[in-house]
Amino acid sequence: MDLTFASISEIADAVKNKSVSAKEVAQHFQTRIETLDRKLNSFTSINPNSLSDAAEIDARIAKGEDVGPMAGVPFGIKEMLCTKGIRTTAGSKILENFIPPYDATVVARLKKAGVVVLGKLNQDEFAMGSSNETSFHGSVKNPWNLECVPGGSSGGSAAAQAARLVAGTIGTDTGGSIRQPASFCGIVGVKPTYGRVSRYGIIAYASSLDQAGPMVSSVKDAALTLEVISGFDENDSTTTQKQVPAWSKSLKSDIKGLKIGIKKENMAGSLHPDVQKTVEKSIETLKQMGAEIVEVSVPLTEMAVPVYYLVAASEASSNLARYDGVKYGYRADFKNLSAIELDEFYGKTRGEGFGAEVKRRIMLGTYCLSSGYYDAYYNKAGQVRRLITNQYLEAFKKCDVILSPVTTAPAFKLGERIDDPLEMYLNDIFTTSTNLAGLPGMSVPFGLSQDGLPIGIQLTACHFEEQKMLDVAFALESASSVKGKHPHVV
Amino acid sequence: MSYRGYEAVIGIEIHVQLSTASKMFCPAQTTFNAGDNENTTPVSVGMPGTLPVVNKKAIEYSIKTGLALGCDIRRKSVFARKNYFYPDLPKGYQISQYDQPICENGSVTFKLDGEEKTISIARAHMEEDAGKSNHHGDYTLINYNRAGIPLLEIVTGPDLRSPAEAAEYGRTIHQIVRYLDVCDGNLEEGSMRCDCNVSVRKVGAPQFGTKVEIKNVNSFRFVEKAIEYEIERQIDVVERGDKIIQETRLWDPDKNRTFSMRTKEDAQDYRYFADPDLLPVIVTDAMIAKFKSELPELPIARANRFQAEHSLPEHDAKVLTSEKQLADYYEETAKVSKNYKSSANWIMTELLRELNSANKPITESPIKPEQLGRMIALIDNGTISGKIAKTVFQEMWESGKDPEVVVKEKGLVQISDPAAIEKIVEEVLAANAQTVEDHKSGKKKNLFGFFVGAVMKSSKGQANPELVNKILQEKLK
Numbered sequence: 001m002d003l004t005f006a007s008i009s010e011i012a013d014a015v016k017n018k019s020v021s022a023k024e025v026a027q028h029f030q031t032r033i034e035t036l037d038r039k040l041n042s043f044t045s046i047n048p049n050s051l052s053d054a055a056e057i058d059a060r061i062a063k064g065e066d067v068g069p070m071a072g073v074p075f076g077i078k079e080m081l082c083t084k085g086i087r088t089t090a091g092s093k094i095l096e097n098f099i100p101p102y103d104a105t106v107v108a109r110l111k112k113a114g115v116v117v118l119g120k121l122n123q124d125e126f127a128m129g130s131s132n133e134t135s136f137h138g139s140v141k142n143p144w145n146l147e148c149v150p151g152g153s154s155g156g157s158a159a160a161q162a163a164r165l166v167a168g169t170i171g172t173d174t175g176g177s178i179r180q181p182a183s184f185c186g187i188v189g190v191k192p193t194y195g196r197v198s199r200y201g202i203i204a205y206a207s208s209l210d211q212a213g214p215m216v217s218s219v220k221d222a223a224l225t226l227e228v229i230s231g232f233d234e235n236d237s238t239t240t241q242k243q244v245p246a247w248s249k250s251l252k253s254d255i256k257g258l259k260i261g262i263k264k265e266n267m268a269g270s271l272h273p274d275v276q277k278t279v280e281k282s283i284e285t286l287k288q289m290g291a292e293i294v295e296v297s298v299p300l301t302e303m304a305v306p307v308y309y310l311v312a313a314s315e316a317s318s319n320l321a322r323y324d325g326v327k328y329g330y331r332a333d334f335k336n337l338s339a340i341e342l343d344e345f346y347g348k349t350r351g352e353g354f355g356a357e358v359k360r361r362i363m364l365g366t367y368c369l370s371s372g373y374y375d376a377y378y379n380k381a382g383q384v385r386r387l388i389t390n391q392y393l394e395a396f397k398k399c400d401v402i403l404s405p406v407t408t409a410p411a412f413k414l415g416e417r418i419d420d421p422l423e424m425y426l427n428d429i430f431t432t433s434t435n436l437a438g439l440p441g442m443s444v445p446f447g448l449s450q451d452g453l454p455i456g457i458q459l460t461a462c463h464f465e466e467q468k469m470l471d472v473a474f475a476l477e478s479a480s481s482v483k484g485k486h487p488h489v490v
Numbered sequence: 491m492s493y494r495g496y497e498a499v500i501g502i503e504i505h506v507q508l509s510t511a512s513k514m515f516c517p518a519q520t521t522f523n524a525g526d527n528e529n530t531t532p533v534s535v536g537m538p539g540t541l542p543v544v545n546k547k548a549i550e551y552s553i554k555t556g557l558a559l560g561c562d563i564r565r566k567s568v569f570a571r572k573n574y575f576y577p578d579l580p581k582g583y584q585i586s587q588y589d590q591p592i593c594e595n596g597s598v599t600f601k602l603d604g605e606e607k608t609i610s611i612a613r614a615h616m617e618e619d620a621g622k623s624n625h626h627g628d629y630t631l632i633n634y635n636r637a638g639i640p641l642l643e644i645v646t647g648p649d650l651r652s653p654a655e656a657a658e659y660g661r662t663i664h665q666i667v668r669y670l671d672v673c674d675g676n677l678e679e680g681s682m683r684c685d686c687n688v689s690v691r692k693v694g695a696p697q698f699g700t701k702v703e704i705k706n707v708n709s710f711r712f713v714e715k716a717i718e719y720e721i722e723r724q725i726d727v728v729e730r731g732d733k734i735i736q737e738t739r740l741w742d743p744d745k746n747r748t749f750s751m752r753t754k755e756d757a758q759d760y761r762y763f764a765d766p767d768l769l770p771v772i773v774t775d776a777m778i779a780k781f782k783s784e785l786p787e788l789p790i791a792r793a794n795r796f797q798a799e800h801s802l803p804e805h806d807a808k809v810l811t812s813e814k815q816l817a818d819y820y821e822e823t824a825k826v827s828k829n830y831k832s833s834a835n836w837i838m839t840e841l842l843r844e845l846n847s848a849n850k851p852i853t854e855s856p857i858k859p860e861q862l863g864r865m866i867a868l869i870d871n872g873t874i875s876g877k878i879a880k881t882v883f884q885e886m887w888e889s890g891k892d893p894e895v896v897v898k899e900k901g902l903v904q905i906s907d908p909a910a911i912e913k914i915v916e917e918v919l920a921a922n923a924q925t926v927e928d929h930k931s932g933k934k935k936n937l938f939g940f941f942v943g944a945v946m947k948s949s950k951g952q953a954n955p956e957l958v959n960k961i962l963q964e965k966l967k
Contacts, residue, residue, distance in 0.1 A: 082539045095538065102532055104539055199767075201539040208766035236541050237769050315766060318573050321582020322536045326632070339628065346575055369573070369761035378763060 003028045004164045004490070008073050008221040009248075011167055012114065015072035016061060022072025025167075026054035026116050029074045033118065033165045039146060039489055042160040044079055044137045045087040046119040054116045070228060071114035076121045076166040078157050081212065082201040083107050083117060090203040091125040091135040091153075094323045094330045094353030104201025105236065106170060106212050106229045113228040118166055122156030125355045126320065127177055127205045129153050130427040133418045134357040141414070142184060143487035144453050148411040151181030157215045158185035163489050164217070168225055171215040174205050175308050176406070176431025178213050179443040179458055183406035186445040186454030186482045188222045188473065189215045193464050194438035195240040196226075198233030204319040206312035207238075209435040219444060219474045223248035226466065240464070247467055253475040256290030260472065261399030264295050265302060272409035278447030278455040279405050285479045286403070286472065296395040296402060300388045304433035305425060307388070309361075310368050310381035311436070317365030320358065325349030360421065389437040396462040401472045403459055405430050406443045410453040430458060440466045444473040445482035454482050491652040496690045496728070498721045499698055500650035502713075503685040504663050506642045506673045507619070508551045514618040514640035515542030515585065522679050526633050534638040536580030541767050544569075548640040549592070549771055551672035552616050554781050555642055556593030558666050558788055559611050563778055567592040569616075569768045573761040578621035578632050588762045591615030592771060599790055600662040602655060604804065609659055610647035617641050636680075642672075648687070648698065653721070657714035660684055664710070665789045669814040677708050684713050689734070690724045699724070700734040704748055707741050716741040720748055792817055800830035809838055815852045819859045826863025829870055836866060840880070844887055856890040857883070865893035878902050878951055906954040908961065911945075914953060915961050918944045929966060941966065 001014055003025060014020045030050065037043050047053070057072045082088050082100035084107075089095040107117065124134040132140040132155025140155040142148040143163040150159040154171030158181035161169045171178040173191035182189025190213040197212050204210060214225035230244045262283065271279070287293055324346055325331035332348035334340050354362070368377040395402065407427060417424045434441035440463070443456035457476060461469035477483065491497070513520060516533035533540040556563050570588035596611035621637035623630050644663060650656045664682060667673035674681050684707045689699035702724065704716050719741075724734055739748040787795070793807040796817075802810070810820045816837075824833040841862065845855060865882055868874045874882060874897060885896045897903055905911055918941065919926050929937040945958045 088538070090538070098538065100532075100537070100539070102537075102540075199539075200541050203538045204767075206766075235543060236767075237543050238767065314763065318571050318583050318761070318763070321573060321575065322538070322580065324575060324577075324582060326577045327535055327580060328537070342575070342577070366761065369763055371759050371761075374761075374763075 004032070005486075006167065007218055008070060008168055008216065008224055011073050012069060012071045015057070015114075016067070018061065022054035022057040022061075022116060023051055025072050026050050026074055026118065029118055029166055036163055036489060037160070037165060039141060040143055040159045040163060040165075041138055041140050042122050042150075042156040042163070042165065043076065043119045044089065044091075044122050044156065047083075047086050047117050049085070050074070050116055050118050057114055057116065068112060068114035069224065070110065073115050073168060074118045074166050075110060075115045076118055076157060076160045076169045077107060078154050078169070078171050079120045079123050080127055080172045080203045080205070081107055081170060082203065083120065086117065086120060088120060088203070089136065090127070091123045091137060092323075092354065092358065093136045094350070096136070096330050098329055100201070102201060105198035105233045107201065109229050110170070115168075121154075121160055121169060124153035124155065125358050126203070126316070127153035127172055127174055128316070128357045128361055130176070130180060130424055131412070131414070131418065132156065132181070133414065134355055136355065139414055142411050142453075143489045144186065145411070145451070146489070147413055148453065149184065149414050151184035151411060153177040154181050154189070154215060158182055158187060158189070161185070161187045161215050161217060162487050164486070168221060169215045170212055170225075170229070172202060172205075172210055172212045173435065174209045174312060175435050176428045178215055179406050179431050179441060179456070180427065182215055182443040183445070183454065183456030183458075184411035186456070186485070186487070187215055187217055188219055188442065188444050188477075189213065190222045190226055190442040190466075190470075191434065191440060192226060192230060192466060193240075193440040194435075195238055196230045196440070196464070196466070198231075198236040198239050200233055200235040204315075206315040207319060208315060209308075209312060211435070219470055219477045220248055220251060222442070222473075223251050223470050242464060245467055247470055250467055251474050252471055253289075253478055255286065255472055255475045258291045258401065258468065258472065259294050259399040260286050260291045261294055261296035261395055261402040263298055263301065263395075263402060263404055265297065265299060270408065271405060272449075274447070274449040275405050275407070275409055275455055279403070279457065282446050282457045282476055283403065285476065289475055291472075294399050296398050298388070298391045298395050298433065300384060300391055301433040303384050304388060304436060305429055307381045307384045308428065308432035308436060309364070309425060310377050311385065313361040313365035314368045314378050315365065317362045317369065320354075320362055323350065323353060325353070329353070357421070385436045388433055392433070392437045392439060393462070400465070400468045401459050401461050403457060403472075406456045406458040410449040410451070410455055434460050439463060440469055442469055442473055444476050444480070446476055446480045448481055448485070492693050493690070493721055494725055494729075495693055496721075496725050497693045497695075498651060498653075498717070499648045499689045499691065499701075500652075500656050500717060501648040501687040502646050502650065502656055502659060503687070504644045504660065505683045505685075506555070506644060506663070506667050507681040508548050508640040508642055508672055509674050509681075510545055510547045510551065510640055512545060513638035514545050514548055514616070515638055518638060520639055524635055526631075527635060529635040530637070534580070535634050536582075542585060542765075544768060544771065545640060548616060549773075550781060551640075551670070552592050552614065552642050553773060553778065554670050554785060555644070555667060555672055556596065556614055557778070557782055557785060558670055559593070559596035559598055559614065559644070561593035561596030561611060561614060563773055564590060564592055564594065565773050566590070567771045567773070569765045569771070570762045571765045574758045576620065577630065578623045578634070578637065580621065580634060580637055584618060584620060585765055585768070586617035587615035592773070598659065598662055598666070600658055601790070601804075601808070602658045607655060607658075609649045612645045612647050614642055614644045617643060653714040653717040656686060656717050657710040660710040660713050662789075665812060669786055669789055680708065683708055684710075686713060686717055686720075688717055688720045688724070690721055690728065699728075700736050702734065702736065703738045704741055705738055705751065712741055712743055715746065716748055719746065723748065786814060789814075789817070800824065802830060802834055806831075806834045806838065810834060813852065819852050819855070822859035823863040823866070826860050827866035827870070829866050832866050832870070833863065836862060836883075840883055856888075857886045861886060861892055868893055868897065872904060872906055872954065873897065874902060874904050875951070875955060877955075878904065881951075902952060904954050905949055905952045906957060908957055911949075911953050911957050912961050914948050915945055915958070915965055918948055919965060926966070938962070938966070
């Protein structure tokens, strides 16, 4: 078995039937990280105990214990998720040396399923960014073209997975942060229905939008990983009590009779011709497979980007208030000052600890929530958000899954947009409405640009209808022109 | 009430610490005497990624309090974030209820100087407490043990008119939450804290004056004094022709005055918004019905009943209902003794005196209500005299023994046999022949009491005093 390209279940099966040890698997991928990540900068911390963690899985298997469906599968975890004993900075200087004494629920569930955590993955600071250029740890490179961004904010997860430095990764998605980098890097990324996956231990950016999900190499791996991390968590009141379906077992590529919705608004924009072609081809493919194509309309999605930025920035301004230098994390140096005022203490610490993009969003959010502006901004955004959700619910009366582009264009060059925040924000035009409505969405790689960069297709389903979305993705995957192709760094 | 032609308008906000075992949003303990930062979890110190989960008991206690205050209970209330920076506020925001509090539109009635007053309760909302900053010169230490402790903030309308009313209102709330067993009422430990909003206006003026808030007053006596001071201070300011500044002041109990803490200009913009980490609190009719059925009879209703059914004076009824356990004690005693007034007297004088000097709560009284009731019955059926009863009571207090046992062991049964008493009287008279002479001749006056005393002494206090009187009178004719 070629470990590098093996699927999650292939590795787990091999470890369980002892044809390879978990330790050997961990060693294999650790070596890949050591040799290849210099080019990518996708890892920010390495788990010093990964080999002994893997050896423990082997020992348990030797004793005949059931070690779970992901026995010995090596994973990388986005820095947004707390990992017990492993540095977790959320890509920010303000958490430079933060080592959590607890695992995020997602991480705990992966470990329970037998996963070995190899390390932490780079990201935009506090998940604020679409290019992985705002990270305190430096930019991540796209393994398909090292001059391009991997996307963001889960850029480290996307790059590490595309380069097969691990068998699976976890990202988080607040406005497209799983789907967009997945599309840019040619992997499968799923943002589950809001409430499917516990947010406990995931460093909060915008609480009402954040959701963690798998960023892996196949739809099947995505389904399996999603099964492991989903489900009610008593530590997160917003998780659903709904049962977790056996998505990976139910996965089918037969989509005859399924109704695929195409938003007429999406096509009106100025899409990159390669993206345009890929989307058209995906629709044609599904039609040939027996799906019915229907036109739907969610006109308010044009409002999604401003509404998203108002909601996300507002919540972020509150969520990030805890990083004040008092209890943990970075504190500015006050050694040469005899007395400091509180405001000065906070100002200097936060001024030095946060990067420009984070500060921009905190200021925006503070402004939106302040008295006199609340009604015009935050409150209004909340109202439009409800209307967007309603329009989606109407659309899903006509179709099972909505198909759309993930981004307007394939991965762009590093540094190309970093000085133009508005241009950067518009990256998220196709992804943010899904988060605002709490819907499940995913990106599945389907085409390649003329420059050889992967292009993903976005699929969105109604609340808790992940199965339909995964089935359509499974069908598309079988006809994908990215299938079997790997970035040149590999 | 008028002060130099002015009227005071007072509203009170009381923070009641709900006596749950764990904090409002995490399983950290709430014990008072824990070591510094011992009662913390990653959630209560706001570690990255942690999330709050609502304590169901805190919701139950809040609803019960709301019901006792006659409030409407919101079927769907919402937790909001109140954003501000302070070192003892771990998350940079306090989770509180804002525009959708759990309880609204209630009222509370109490008696002051025999007059009934009803004060409106605008709202009561749940929130979490902050930590505590301990300032030491040029550095500050922070203890997060209080951070996340559940509080219910009870807010009145601007209905109070005098410092005494404000203090009595506070005592009434204290009594009610103690009755409900939702708060231990320990003011020294900060279980209840009052913010007083005070303004003055010319008597008859339609508009409210500018209000001043006195924050964190931790005793009802101080509430009264702080408001008294504030009314006088404000009238002085107005009389001088100056304007009252809207500000927050603190009470200095040593100097007996309030002083400015911050003015409105430094007021925070709290940027409230619904906390996205918490779902709305949904209260069902079934929950309300259940909690209602569990409510105890409240102090004022109980006092009224004691007056009506037991014919107790208002004062007795008020004292006996000041605490639920005391009222329970009284009722049990009275049930056994079948003598309401006597039960009330024994409890209010002898028992409370002993408890106070031993610094014991009524629940730890060595004399059980049933025992005290039986002792009172022994007086009423003539087995012991009231005077002997005091001895019996002391012995019961010290040993916890039943009254019958004490009476038997100490031979304290009252002598009510006329022949036996006559014998003692004769002995006493014989031993004091000269005095009998003096009495009969009228040489000395007021000797009758001397004979009664001598007989009682001779009988070791056991002689029935009425019979002693009667027999002595006959013999000394």
